[in-house]
Every structure is written in structure tokens, then in C-alpha cells.
Amino acid sequence: xxxxxxxxxxxxxxxxxxxxxxxxxxxxxxxxxxxxxxxxxxxxxxxxxxxxxxxxxxxxxxxxxxxxxxxxxxxxxxxxxxxxxxxxxxxxxxxxxxxxxxxxxxxxxxxxxxxxxxxxxxxxxxxxxxxxxxxxxxxxxxxxxxxxxxxxxxxxxxxxxxxxxxxxxxxxxxxxxxxxxxxxxxxxxxxxxxxxxxxxxxxxxxxxxxxxxxxxxxxxxxxxxxxxxxxxxxxxxxxxxxxxxxxxxxxxxxxxxxxxxxxxxxxxxxxxxxxxxxxxxxxxxxxxxxxxxxxxxxxxxxxxxxxxx
Amino acid sequence: xxxxxxxxxxxxxxxxxxxxxxxxxxxxxxxxxxxxxxxxxxxxxxxxxxxxxxxxxxxxxxxxxxxxxxxxxxxxxxxxxxxxxxxxxxxxxxxxxxxxxxxxxxxxxxxxxxxxxxxxxxxxxxxxxxxxxxxxxxxxxxxxxxxxxxxxxxxxxxxxxxxxxxxxxxxxxxxxxxxxxxxxxxxxxxxxxxxxxxxxxxxxxxxxxxxxxxxxxxxxxxxxxxxxxxxxxxxxxxxxxxxxxxxxx
Numbered sequence: 001x002x003x004x005x006x007x008x009x010x011x012x013x014x015x016x017x018x019x020x021x022x023x024x025x026x027x028x029x030x031x032x033x034x035x036x037x038x039x040x041x042x043x044x045x046x047x048x049x050x051x052x053x054x055x056x057x058x059x060x061x062x063x064x065x066x067x068x069x070x071x072x073x074x075x076x077x078x079x080x081x082x083x084x085x086x087x088x089x090x091x092x093x094x095x096x097x098x099x100x101x102x103x104x105x106x107x108x109x110x111x112x113x114x115x116x117x118x119x120x121x122x123x124x125x126x127x128x129x130x131x132x133x134x135x136x137x138x139x140x141x142x143x144x145x146x147x148x149x150x151x152x153x154x155x156x157x158x159x160x161x162x163x164x165x166x167x168x169x170x171x172x173x174x175x176x177x178x179x180x181x182x183x184x185x186x187x188x189x190x191x192x193x194x195x196x197x198x199x200x201x202x203x204x205x206x207x208x209x210x211x212x213x214x215x216x217x218x219x220x221x222x223x224x225x226x227x228x229x230x231x232x233x234x235x236x237x238x239x240x241x242x243x244x245x246x247x248x249x250x251x252x253x254x255x256x257x258x259x260x261x262x263x264x265x266x267x268x269x270x271x272x273x274x275x276x277x278x279x280x281x282x283x284x285x286x287x288x289x290x291x292x293x294x295x296x297x298x299x300x301x302x303x304x305x306x307x308x309x
Numbered sequence: 310x311x312x313x314x315x316x317x318x319x320x321x322x323x324x325x326x327x328x329x330x331x332x333x334x335x336x337x338x339x340x341x342x343x344x345x346x347x348x349x350x351x352x353x354x355x356x357x358x359x360x361x362x363x364x365x366x367x368x369x370x371x372x373x374x375x376x377x378x379x380x381x382x383x384x385x386x387x388x389x390x391x392x393x394x395x396x397x398x399x400x401x402x403x404x405x406x407x408x409x410x411x412x413x414x415x416x417x418x419x420x421x422x423x424x425x426x427x428x429x430x431x432x433x434x435x436x437x438x439x440x441x442x443x444x445x446x447x448x449x450x451x452x453x454x455x456x457x458x459x460x461x462x463x464x465x466x467x468x469x470x471x472x473x474x475x476x477x478x479x480x481x482x483x484x485x486x487x488x489x490x491x492x493x494x495x496x497x498x499x500x501x502x503x504x505x506x507x508x509x510x511x512x513x514x515x516x517x518x519x520x521x522x523x524x525x526x527x528x529x530x531x532x533x534x535x536x537x538x539x540x541x542x543x544x545x546x547x548x549x550x551x552x553x554x555x556x557x558x
Contacts, residue, residue, distance in 0.1 A: 067473075070438065070441075070447075070448050070450070071448070092469050093451060093467070093468040094468070096434050096438075096450070097438065097448075097450050097451075099438075100435035100436075100437075100438035100439045101439070101441060102442075103404070103439065103442075104404065104407060104439035104440075104442035104443050105442050107404075108404070108523065109403070109404050109522075109523035109524045110403070110433070110435050110439075111524065112433045112434060113432065113434075126432065126532070127430065127431055127529070128320070128326045128335060128429070128430055128432070129429060129432065130532060131325060131326050131532065132326060132328050132529050132531065132532065133529070133530050133531070133532050134526055134528070134529050135526070135528040135529075135530070136524045136525065136527065137524065137525045137527055138523065138524055139522075139524065139525060140523050173447065175446070175477065175478045176447040176448075176449075176476065176477045176478070177475065177476045178473070178474075179463065179473075179474040180473070180474045181471065181472070181474070182471050182474075183470055183471040184471040184472075186470075192469075196557070196558070220558065228487070232487075232488075238453075238467060239469065239470055239471055244429065245427075245486070245487055252557050253551070253555075253557040253558065263325060264322070270532075270535065273555075274551070274555045274557050275535075276547065276551070282540075287540070289535050289538075290538045291535075291536075291538040291539070291555065292539060292540075292541055292551070292555075293538055293539070293540045294540070294543070294544070294547055295540060296543075301544055304543075304544040305544050305547070305548070308544055308545060308548045309548065309558065
């Protein structure tokens with residue numbers, strides 16, 4: 001039994017989500033191989049080879065794989081899928097995009113967003129916005145799985161010495177083209193990987209007020225998140241959104257300012273180690289999950305908190 | 310051109326579901342059901358494309374029990390022209406649904422299929438991608454902007470870290486993200502009109518699709534409860550707790 005992990009990378013370095021996914025693969029048990037599909041991605045493949053527990057790295061390097069088009073990446077995964085019992089993707093936007101395409105072509109069900117490995121064919125996953133946890137058994141011969149990265153501690157990035165093997169590249173589908181990319185500017189830690197996250201909700205009141213979170217975030221070395229209400233109101237860019245339909249985070253410390261705590265938001269953050277809520281409304285549902293609550297006006301709390309740190 | 314919009318009947322997003330005491334499933338008896346919110350966005354987008362004159366017909370399709378007719382009527386009240394129900398009492402998983410949808414696509418020959426990115430009950434986020442794979446069509450998931458031309462569609466997608474834009478050859482599959490549009494409210498006259506629009510019913514056996522589940526649910530449990538927190542008096546007390554009790558800063 002061997003497991004194929006599909007690496008997430010930017011051609012030069014591995015995304016930490018890959019390390020979480022390798023950790024999930026290690027829990028299943030078996031040889032772990034990593035597929036790096038990209039363009040000029042030798043550096044990413046070399047880092048994958050150093051990850052502890054990785055037995056082999058497959059490198060598919062071609063311009064058609066440069067931008068992660070689902071049609072091409074899925075074809076590439078299928079080209080090497082033959083020998084593997086499990087194919088694991090991180091449940092990131094690219095993993096979620098490609099994995100079901102692979103599963104359907106293999107005629108197997110996919111297990112989405114697993115949070116625990118019970119055995120080689122049985123996994124736990126959240127349903128209904130995290131309000132229930134389902135234990136599911138896959139009846140298919142091959143298991144295609146996406147891994148909730150925050151549920152698995154990242155595998156050590158050093159310690160392995162796997163061989164990098166070039167594999168032949170699948171044909172370009174020609175059915176889709178990459179046009180462009182707009183990267184949200186963010187000098188802070190990545191939201192899903194940060195150990196502290198400071199989040200603002202509709203209670204922030206405006207995009208200008210949202211900037212008041214920045215000095216605090218800088219002081220804590222934290223990433224900034226937002227509730228859907230804040231994103232929809234235009235206070236924050238949408239890739240800051242934490243929740244069922246945004247990012248799932250599980251930092252050491254999650255500080256929510258002016259967030260009411262709708263179930264869709266809680267689905268994205270309730271596995272944080274310590275949750276702090278600051279809200280004027282003592283009845284806000286966020287206080288139901290918060291370890292420490294402060295019923296106060298966030299605009300007086302923010303400067304006080306900043307100077308107290 | 311024709312657009313097909315698959316819609317799903319799910320527990321209303323405002324309902325907080327409870328796990329059954331025998332841990333076999335969540336209890337959805339007598340709870341409010343509605344159209345999956347992402348599917349409403351998909352119907353709205355299809356209807357807007359029709360209003361722009363680039364689409365000639367919008368067909369809503371749903372797979373599931375008889376009561377899914379209500380969901381299809383809602384889609385027609387938003388503006389879909391007609392509806393198809395693939396009726397079955399069987400438990401349907403995304404792979405089975407995508408096979409049923411492929412059968413409907415083969416029959417109706419749309420140029421575009423617009424689905425929601427995920428259903429808020431199983432949170433799978435698979436069906437659109439699986440349908441695209443089965444049809445061998447290109448896909449654009451998590452769409453926040455759609456510009457349709459005669460033989461291609463340009464889609465801006467929400468990805469980790471920002472946005473990316475793709476151009477797909479038609480026919481193609483698109484799945485909607487939250488910010489694609491704001492679905493309109495259905496008005497009473499449109500609800501009345503929707504009752505007269507055609508709704509065709511077919512069975513999975515008629516299209517030769519095996520819908521048997523490939524994933525077996527062994528148990529459904531409550532998520533671990535968080536221990537009750539404390540309300541602190543002021544910022545000083547909060548900082549003290551975070552430093553000395555929780556030791557996170």
C-alpha cells in the first residue's frame with residue numbers, strides 16, 4: 001500500500017499545507033510519495049524530498065502545469081495514480097478544485113476535509129458547518145481524500161532524503177487558459193498558518209476602522225481575519241474571510257472583535273486553542289465558544305489592549 | 310444557449326442541527342428546508358445571463374425526494390424557465406449526483422452548467438468538479454465573476470491569497486462562490502407564475518445510473534464541546550489571563 005500526496009507549492013517552495021497533508025498520510029501508514037506538478041519546480045521538489053517520512057518525489061515539470069489548471073493537474077495525477085491505494089490533497093482552494101476531478105475519473109467517492117484518520121479506510125469529517133462530525137468508511141478500492149490542514153500538525157520539513165524522479169507529463173487539455181492573477185497584498189503571516197489571528201466583524205463599522213486592527217496584529221505577530229459580514233460590507237478583502245465558506249483556522253489564539261459568532265463563522269475557528277471575544281452585546285453567540293470574553297466597546301478596548309502588550 | 314442549474318434542497322442555513330441520540334445521523338425531521346444558498350446564487354447568475362440576452366433558456370434540475378419540487382419551484386420563481394426532478398428516495402452522494410446530472414446534460418445539451426460550490430449539509434464541495442470530469446469539460450470553481458461570450462467564458466475565481474482569472478472553452482462547468490451576486494427575492498406574482506412552468510420528473514433507473522453510496526456513514530457525533538469560558542472585567546484582566554493562565558502571549 002502506497003500513498004500519493006499532491007504537493008501544494010509555488011514552484012519554488014512548498015506550501016505548509018503539504019506538510020500537514022504528509023502528516024495525515026503518515027497516520028494512514030504506508031510508503032508516502034509526493035507529486036510535485038508545476039513548471040520550473042525543481043526547487044519545490046527538492047524541498048519535498050527533505051520532508052520527514054517521504055519515500056519518493058515525483059516531479060512533473062511543464063509549462064502546461066504552471067498555473068495549476070484543474071484539467072491538466074488532474075490528468076497528471078491520473079497518469080501516476082495507478083499504483084496508489086490513497087491519493088491525498090490538502091483541502092486548500094487548489095486541492096478542492098482538483099481532487100473531485102480525479103475521484104470522478106477513477107469512479108470513486110471522495111472523502112472531503114478529513115479531520116482524523118481512524119484506519120486506512122475510515123475517516124472523520126465535519127458536516128453541517130462543523131455542527132456534527134461524521135465517521136465515514138470508504139468502500140472504494142482507491143481512496144481520494146482532501147485533508148483539513150489545521151487538523152494535522154505539519155510533518156517536519158527536514159530529515160528526509162527521498163529521491164526525486166521525473167515523470168512524463170500528461171497532455172495539455174487545451175480547454176482552459178490561465179488569464180491572470182490578482183494577489184491580495186498582505187505582509188502578515190498567512191491566515192491559515194498563523195499562531196495568532198485577530199479578526200474583525202461587522203462591529204468594526206468601516207474599512208478605515210478595520211485598519212485599527214493592524215497595530216495590534218503587528219504587535220502580536222498575528223494574521224488578520226474577517227467575518228463574512230465584514231467582507232460583504234467591503235471592510236476587508238474576501239481572502240481574509242474565516243468560516244464555513246472561507247478559511248478554516250485553528251491558531252493558538254483567536255481574538256474576535258465585533259464578531260457576533262454565526263454558526264458559519266464558528267465553523268471556521270472553533271478549533272482554535274484559546275478564543276477571546278470582544279463585543280458590546282453580552283448576548284452574542286461568540287461568547288458561547290470564547291474562553292475569555294470582554295463585554296465592551298471594541299474601539300476603547302483596541303488601544304488599551306495595544307498599550308498593555 | 311441553454312444553461313443548466315442544479316439545485317439542492319438542504320436544511321435551512323439558520324437551523325442549528327442536532328445529532329440523533331443513536332448517533333446514526335443528524336435529526337432533520339420537521340426542520341425548515343430551503344434551497345442551498347450557493348445554488349440560489351447559481352440560479353440568479355443564470356437568470357442574469359438570460360436577462361443580458363446571452364442565454365436563451367435556463368433549466369433547473371434537482372435530484373432527490375419528491376419534496377425537491379418545492380426547491381425547483383423556487384428556482385423557477387427566480388426565473389428558471391423549466392425544471393427537471395430526478396426523483397429517488399435513495400441516499401445520494403456527490404458521485405451519484407454528478408452521474409445523474411451528466412445524464413441530464415447528455416439529454417439537454419446545455420453549453421454551460423452553473424452549480425453552487427458546496428452544499429451546506431454535507432460540505433463536500435465535489436459535485437461540480439466531478440460533473441466536469443465525467444463530461445470532460447473544463448471547470449471554473451469558486452467563481453466571483455462570469456463573463457460569457459459566444460464560444461468561451463471568462464471566470465474570475467476566489468482562491469487562497471486572492472483572485473485568478475481563467476478562460477474556458479464552452480461547453481463548461483462553473484461553481485459559484487458567495488460574492489458572485491446577491492440573489493433576488495422571489496415575488497408573489499413570480500411564485501404564482503412558477504407554478505405553471507413545466508416540471509418534468511425522471512427516475513435514476515430510466516437513465517441507467519447506479520446511485521448506490523460508496524461511502525458508509527458509521528457514526529455521526531456531536532463535535533467536542535468547548536468548556537465554558539469566563540467573562541473578564543477589563544483589558545488588564547484579559548492580558549493577565551492570556552499571559553499567565555492561557556500562556557498564549
